[in-house]
Amino acid sequence: MSEDKGVKTLAKVDAIIGWRNLEIGCAITEPGSSRKLRTGDWRSQRPVTDRDKCIKCGLCWIYCPDIVYSPVRSGYFKWDGDYCKGCGICAHECPKDAITMVMEGE
Amino acid sequence: MPKRVGIEVSLAASEAACAADVDVIAAYPVTPQTHIVEHLSELVADGELDAEFMSVESEHSAMSACIGAAAAGARTFTATSAPGLALMHEIVFIAPSLRTPIVMVVANRALSGPISIWNDHSDIMAERDCGWIQTFAENGQEVFDLIIQAFRVAEDPEVLLPVIVNMDGFTLSHVIEPIELLSASEVSEYLKPYNPQMVLDPKEPITMGPVGVPEIYTEARYQAESVLNGSKKVIVKAWKEFAKLYGRSYKPIETYRTQGAEVVLMTMGSVTETAMTAVDRMREKGIEVGLMRFRLWRPFPVQEFRRAVKGIKALAVVDRAISFGAQGGPVCSKVKSALYGAPEQPQVFGFISGLGGRDITVEMFEQMVKKTIRYAKKGKGPMYELIGVRER
Amino acid sequence: MMDAAPRDFKKFTRKSLPRVEALAQGHRACQGCGEVLALRMALKAMGKNIIVASATGCMEIITSSYPQTAWQVPWIHVAFENAAAVASGIEAGRKALMRKGRLQKQRTTIVAMAGDGGTADIGIQALSGALERGHDFVYICLDNEAYMNTGVQRSSATPYGAMTTTSPPGKLSIGQYTWKKNVPAIAAAHAIPYVATASPAYYLDLMNKAKKAAMIKGPAYLHIYSPCPTGWRLAPERAVEISRLAVQTNVFPLYEVVDGQYILTKKIKKPKPVEEYLKLQGRFRHLDKKTIKEIQERVDREYEALVQKAALAEAEEESTEEAEK
DSSP states (O other): OOTTTTTTOOOOHOOOOGGGGOOOGGOSTTTTTGSSSSSGGGOSSSEEEEEOOOOOHHHHHHHHHOEEEEEOTTTTTEEEEETTTOOEEEHHHOOTTEEEEEEEEE | EEEEEEEHHHHHHHHHHTTTTOSSEEOOOOOTTTHHHHHHHHHHTSSSSOEEEEEEHHHHHHHHHHHHHHHTTTOEEEEOOOHHHHHHHHHHHHHHHOOOOEEEEEEEESSSOOOOOOSHHHHHHTTTTSSOOEEEEHHHHHHHHHHHHHHHHTOOHHHHHHHHEEEETTTTTOEEEEEEEHHHHHHHHHHHHOOOOOOOOOSSSSSSSSSSSSHHHHHHOOOOOOOOHHHHHHHHHHHHHHHHHHHEEEEESSOOOOOSEEEEEEEOTTHHHHHHHHHHHHTTTTOEEEEEEEEESSSSOOOHHHHTTTOEEEEEEESSSSSSSSSOOOOHHHHHHHHHTTTSEEEEEEOOOOEEEEEEEEOHHHHHHHHHHHHHHHOOOSSSSEEEEOOO | OOOOTTTOOOOGGGGOOOOOSBTTTTTOOOTOOHHHHHHHHHHHHHOEEEEEEEEESSHHHHHHHHHHHHHHSOEEEEOOOOOOOOOOHHHHHHHHHTTTTSSOOOOOOEEHHHHHHHHIITTHHHHHHHHHHTTEEEEEEEEEEBBBTTBBBBOOTTTTTOOOOOOOTTTTSSSSSSSOOHHHHHHHTOSSSSSEEOTTHHHHHHHEEEEEEHHHSSSEEEEEEOOOHHHHHOOOHHHHHHHHHHHTTTOOOOOOTTEEEEEEEOOOOSSSHHHHTTTTGGGGTTTHHHHHHHHHHHHHHHHHHHHHHHHHHHHHHHHHHHHOO
């Protein structure tokens, strides 16, 4: 399974295996393998954080349905464009209006 | 030394689960299965069996809980009858697809309606394509032995499939028979503790039962089919091993006085004993008749069957269920399809009898044989017949 | 003050939010899905020493489309209506194995999860059975108030007046004509140790309840409000806002039922008008003033009844304290 970002919709390489190679009962033994599906390409707009306004409250992190933000050492929250679907909850909930949604391609 | 005792067959079934040292029993009471779970609950209450007895609120949940328990790595047992089996239906199909080696006794009973608590095979025939290994017992000893063997086969790493042991409701479940009961320690030589291959464990998280997208559904189904077909050799081996240790031998198909027989009766389950009497009687009269019964129903033992019918001119297949609108019974249909393309093919005539608790008498078996001889001579007969149905 | 928490319970605070994620990125939930958000929060609170039995539904299909799984904890799906029964089997199986010395003794949280259809409708029998039998497990109902996975059909948890694909407003219909089934009350009627409602807007409350539910021995039932932008005709960015409004308008009050005693966990002093909640959602757009008034009255009445139950519980507790003195 290649880890390149070109892997998008269904990971065909993984899915198309013969029955002999299928795990017992069609189980999936690699936890969190959904990371291979880059849901970021569903997005039409993306959030941009203004770190001057950010108070590091972490609401963007905790309110994100797609687990796109993660805490980093500086206290800020890093955004992961590979999975952000652009729902806009983070921008809507940010108490300091530090996050704005911008159209992709702009 | 195993002890031979007079015991109700249902209780013997419970004793078998006890000797197998099951970890979880999840069941719901339904006639005529009740005595099995009653006795198991007693064994647990008395501390003779160390198991979780789950008195669930339906058969649907019984099968669901069994799957959960088996997925957690537990040896799991349940028992049911017609309405309960029908209620389980959806989940019955999921157990083999998840490869959970549950053992279930079905005390065979007629499906509604009209509602009937009495015996026939319509309940199990509605589940015949469910992907489980399925056996039919003729007597109480066989019920006991088949349950012990079922765990060994089900849990074999090459199999990992659930097993149904069928026993006729009332005519078998509620009769007292002399049965040699094996104790847990006697069984332990034959049946090792369950060593699950796929188990729900936080240390090694797996996802069981994911969505079968079209890209994988066919392969997943074929895995189940292929394993079920392949289980036959494991079953036969397990039976041979059992014979070595305990002296009772089992085969996928049993025959009785088939040597030189022109006509052979085909049965499943406890009516076989009546059929034997009919065969003996007709043999005395010089009619060359024999008897054959399927012990193993799924996977269907096609090679053994084709071998067994070599040289036989006609088969009288007895079904204990109607396959509505299919012009015959499910066993007869399977027998015919198994013979298609075989080098030697007896003529096959189907009889449906013994529905909803009606006895099949010795005379009725004689009638079926006589009809078969007549039809075979003519080279044709009806697609199927109901024996013992009143017209007016 | 009554304390629902087990002795060793330590509340999460804003500063001590767990970083652990049982779900991975790449799941296929719709934009702004409040259900997967609620699930994520509950799972964060419960940690990784869990086993999850899931009903069929949105959460099942968005996390487990072969060959990928979003699960980083053991997870099983069997069918739609039996999550509680499967979970109870897992619990019983492990219990037997531990007793028989074939599994190392440990306490793992067994979780059953289902949507409102899988809980209030088709799964209610299995749920009732598992609660009654007293298994040590947590049942989570992620309530998005309709059958979203199959295309927004009404369930018995759909609120009065809501438009769904099987409760369409028309000349002779206002949409859903029944009032939302009170499943937490049904769960509480089983006299289980812990029942709670939660909303993802109040994430600390939600996570603390989930943690408590996991720690308490015996059955625990969590009913979590789970907004569905797709099915509710709601702007995706408003999923958390609507979760907050549901609480602030008393449409979805937050409370616990601890050993039968009701405790309001979020008291709303000045509730906002229900209309503010309704008007953000396309599923209520067709409602006239009269119906909205009817809903407001019902919400007020139900909230008052809840306050009464909680007051009764407090009064009872005070009198016991006095008796002890």
